[in-house]
Amino acid sequence: MAQLQTTRSRAASPSPRRRRPTAAAVPAAAAAVLLAAVLALGAYLVVGRAHHGVAARRPAAARPAPKAPAGPPAGSAAAGRGHGQLQLVTGSRLVNGVYTDYPRSRAGAVSAAAEFITELGSTLNPDRAATVARLAADPAYSAAPQQAAQGTISIRRRLGLPAAGALPPGTAVFLVPVMFQLREVAARALTVLLLFDYTETIPSGIREHLGVTAARLSWTPAGWRLLQPAGPAPAGLIATPGTAAAAAKGWEAMTDAL
Secondary structure, three states, rough: HHHHHHHHOEEEOOOOOOOOHHHHHHHHHHHHHHHHHHHHOEEEEEEEEOOOOOOHHHHHHHOOOOOOOOOOOOHHHHHHHOOEEEOOOOOEEEEEEEEEEEOOOHHHHHHHHHHHHHHHOOOOHHHHHHHHHHHHHHHOOOOOHHHHHHHHHHHHHHHOOOOOOOOOOEEEEEEEEEEEEEEEEOOOOEEEEEEEEEEEOOEEEEEEEEEEEEEEHHHHHHHHEEEOOOOOOOOOOOOOOOOOHHOOOOOOEEOOOO
């Protein structure tokens, strides 16, 4: 499993409406298993400072119908760095709340990575994590469901929650990708880096972080699928989304399909 580097985070008291957090440190040992379910599925993660103003992700039922493929094939020279804001697309197949079967395009690859990482990073249910992994992982990545389930258990333990069974009311984790980069683009595989906002709500308070994750994808007859991790994402990429600093680090904007 890839290693995790943590800089700083913030904490706040739970509230029906999110309050501005107050500063608090994350112990290094605890940070080692943060989002382990995502790490286990090819996502090296760097967690950083708090960030606010990220729009909430729509539930699956509210998403629009699938759109036509956009952009050049991922293996083409034009699939590397884009210009402007990338329009995400919706997978053509919905199973157990997870969209799959994204088109073989730049937008399709980024959209698939955002969908899979969001679903894996936004659950504290080991069975749910395993289900997402079965749908999202390349057939060659047979260990994905077991690793995702175990990673979710590790997250629960890090948060001071029971490893199995019901959780306290209101307990949740929520991952929202907000910007992207493409790396190692080849004819049938590529790596999507995602800059994301991660919020954990537990009885002791709310913590919110910015983070970076790397998802390796392969092209299969059923569309893009996650590959087993090959190594860490580049370090030093944490930046406030939408700023000049983020653009200087190579981050590109993306927008949902509406």
